[in-house]
Amino acid sequence: MVSTIEVSEIHKAYGAVKAVDGVSLEVEAGEFFGILGPNGAGKTTTLEIIEGLRQADAGQVRLFGSSPWPRNSAVLPRIGVQLQASSFFERLTAREQIRTFASLYGVGPKKADEMLDVVGLSDKADTRAEKLSGGQMQRLSIACALVHDPELVFLDEPTAALDPQARRNLWDLLRAINTQGRTIVLTTHYMDEAEILCDRVAIMDRGKILQSGPPAELVRGLDAATHIAIETGVLPVEEARRMFDGTVEVDDDGVSLTFVTRTPAPVLATLAERNALRGLSVRGATLEDVFLNLTGREYRA
Amino acid sequence: MNRGFVSLSRAMLLGFVRDRTALFFTILFPLMFLALFGGLLKNQGVSRSQVVEVGQVAVLDQLPADAKAEISKVLDVTKMADPAKALDAVRKGDYAAAIEQQGDQVVVRYSAADLVRAGTVRGIMESLVQQSNLALAGTPPRLKLNSEQVEDKSLTAIQFVTPGLLGWAIATGATFGAAMTLVTWREKRILRRLRLSPVSIGSVIGARVGVSIGVALVQTAIFLGVGLLPYFGLKLSSYWWMSIPVILVGTLSFLSIGLLAGAWAKTQEAANVIAQLVVLPMAFLSGSFFPLDSAPKWLQTVAQIFPLRHLNQAMLDVMVRGKGPEAVLPQMGILAGFAIVVTALAAWLFRWDDV
Ligand SMILES: Nc1ncnc2c1ncn2[C@@H]1O[C@H](COP(=O)(O)OP(=O)(O)OP(=O)(O)O)[C@@H](O)[C@H]1O
Ligand SMILES: [Mg+2]
Numbered sequence: 001m002v003s004t005i006e007v008s009e010i011h012k013a014y015g016a017v018k019a020v021d022g023v024s025l026e027v028e029a030g031e032f033f034g035i036l037g038p039n040g041a042g043k044t045t046t047l048e049i050i051e052g053l054r055q056a057d058a059g060q061v062r063l064f065g066s067s068p069w070p071r072n073s074a075v076l077p078r079i080g081v082q083l084q085a086s087s088f089f090e091r092l093t094a095r096e097q098i099r100t101f102a103s104l105y106g107v108g109p110k111k112a113d114e115m116l117d118v119v120g121l122s123d124k125a126d127t128r129a130e131k132l133s134g135g136q137m138q139r140l141s142i143a144c145a146l147v148h149d150p151e152l153v154f155l156d157e158p159t160a161a162l163d164p165q166a167r168r169n170l171w172d173l174l175r176a177i178n179t180q181g182r183t184i185v186l187t188t189h190y191m192d193e194a195e196i197l198c199d200r201v202a203i204m205d206r207g208k209i210l211q212s213g214p215p216a217e218l219v220r221g222l223d224a225a226t227h228i229a230i231e232t233g234v235l236p237v238e239e240a241r242r243m244f245d246g247t248v249e250v251d252d253d254g255v256s257l258t259f260v261t262r263t264p265a266p267v268l269a270t271l272a273e274r275n276a277l278r279g280l281s282v283r284g285a286t287l288e289d290v291f292l293n294l295t296g297r298e299y300r301a
Numbered sequence: 302m303n304r305g306f307v308s309l310s311r312a313m314l315l316g317f318v319r320d321r322t323a324l325f326f327t328i329l330f331p332l333m334f335l336a337l338f339g340g341l342l343k344n345q346g347v348s349r350s351q352v353v354e355v356g357q358v359a360v361l362d363q364l365p366a367d368a369k370a371e372i373s374k375v376l377d378v379t380k381m382a383d384p385a386k387a388l389d390a391v392r393k394g395d396y397a398a399a400i401e402q403q404g405d406q407v408v409v410r411y412s413a414a415d416l417v418r419a420g421t422v423r424g425i426m427e428s429l430v431q432q433s434n435l436a437l438a439g440t441p442p443r444l445k446l447n448s449e450q451v452e453d454k455s456l457t458a459i460q461f462v463t464p465g466l467l468g469w470a471i472a473t474g475a476t477f478g479a480a481m482t483l484v485t486w487r488e489k490r491i492l493r494r495l496r497l498s499p500v501s502i503g504s505v506i507g508a509r510v511g512v513s514i515g516v517a518l519v520q521t522a523i524f525l526g527v528g529l530l531p532y533f534g535l536k537l538s539s540y541w542w543m544s545i546p547v548i549l550v551g552t553l554s555f556l557s558i559g560l561l562a563g564a565w566a567k568t569q570e571a572a573n574v575i576a577q578l579v580v581l582p583m584a585f586l587s588g589s590f591f592p593l594d595s596a597p598k599w600l601q602t603v604a605q606i607f608p609l610r611h612l613n614q615a616m617l618d619v620m621v622r623g624k625g626p627e628a629v630l631p632q633m634g635i636l637a638g639f640a641i642v643v644t645a646l647a648a649w650l651f652r653w654d655d656v
Contacts, residue, residue, distance in 0.1 A: 007576040032463045052497070052498060053493060053496065053497065053654075071496060073499055073501075076497060076498060077499045079497070081494070081497045083490060083493065083494060085490055086490075087489055087490035087491050087493065087494040088489065088491070089312045089316060089491060090485060090489065091315065091316045091319040091320060092315055092316065092319075093313060096312070096315065099308075100309070100311070101498070102309060103304050103307070103308035104304070104305050104309075104495075104498045104500050105498065105499065105523065106304055176312045183593075242343045
């Protein structure tokens, strides 16, 4: 069976800027794949080359086994795309927008209205697209990408402008779509989002994929420290330092007292014994740490 | 393919009717000119009409001196003895009409080649006859010819103002429509989004052509409707319907200009300026605002490069001059050829997006 997406060694330069510098990846049917990276990493460029919006300078792209460039009308009905910058017809309401897009795929108005409801825009149906808030536009744009039930969905920073509630709703929606067997490729700046949603992620920086794999595996391979925090004032800092003989890094920032350790179990046990667990939080290594480890730079989206 | 065409046409049409500025400049603004020209010029004559007086025509010859002077402002009377010769001259187009008096009957013979002039002459003669009838009935003869009465019925500027301004309106609508759609859709990334949907380029262009033609037909209906109001008194000749196919090819040629401007320009502002720079001079040099008859020969020759010139000529021919359908075929050919060449150029320059 052919993979849904096969990309080998694609390159794209804008003048001296190597936007994409030798990217290879493969996405199987039904997978939830994430591309992670800071601004300018080349995520959008990579995605647009795969979609067939841009031509790679070198390398090969296969989408359902055939090339998306130049415009390949056989694959177009099978993909749904949300571009990073929203694109709407002028002076049309939200409902008219999605109905127009739906009809381009032969989908009726009823399904279009349902989709509007799914992204929570029913009460904004008669508002012109240019008068929607940033997050509402984003949701409309996602709805337009999903309205024809595509087999493969490309989402470029779908949660960028969303409030926490809308973000969670979208996660649920995307999970549901993925459970139906559809393939999703998204880009994001948010490490937590990638960890929660994706089966596999590729971490990108400066046009290259640094590492890829299931998020849990990447984190495990890291052997990073665990951060244990309790409320400041429960324990004096000096006493905490003494408790662990300096084997554990202790820090108090005035809000929480944090222990950084590679052996969290005895630390937790000791704290429990002293009944000093008020405001406890335990944070293991995250993709953020993976990024830090890979690039030597703090991850700043 | 078909469904794309329908829904894109709808989207474009809604975008247009909700755009107050576009509506104003494609419909209301030209209409204001029509009301202005049609109303103001109502009492103003076209140049003198040349007529032949065959033998003696009492209503002309026996006019008081000051009335004669008044009449000579609008009629250039040449005397001829031979009726056959006179008719021949009218047929050739040397004169607008031949006037003869047989007993109590004043006969005006005119050619359909120029209905405006023929109408002018007829109107003047009618009022003269009426006046002399009044005089014979014993009413004191008016010493001065009431010029209003004469000109009201005859010299209707509306006849040439309507086709010209309609041509300008259509040129504005189609050129700006195509240019702005292309640039705005590119700028707003709708073209890139459409590129990723299974809609054919043919549907996208077809939708634009369809909407523009629809707009042009609505403009035509409104202009003729207003012109035909009794106040303006437009009189259409019998082959006026032939102006519809003429308008269709004309619209295509303006669309091609708009597509070219839209393919070339990067921003809405640039597209706007380019379209403006083409449409306004074109409208002036194509006789949309005033007839070019008195313009220098070289200017008239230069004006031939503008599709609007040919559209205006063709519309005048079939709407008011009473020419037959076959008379405008050459102009339609020129318009179609223009559209094909310029569209090909635009297709060659076409870009889905800016990058
Ligand atoms: N059309 C273009 N012309 C010139 N340079 C470009 C163009 N598009 C992208 N670039 C450059 O290519 C690099 C990668 O851009 P890209 O948009 O792929 O980044 P990204 O990972 O999507 O970033 P972001 O998170 O900000 O969306 C950047 O340095 C950008 O400046
Ligand atoms: Mg991007």
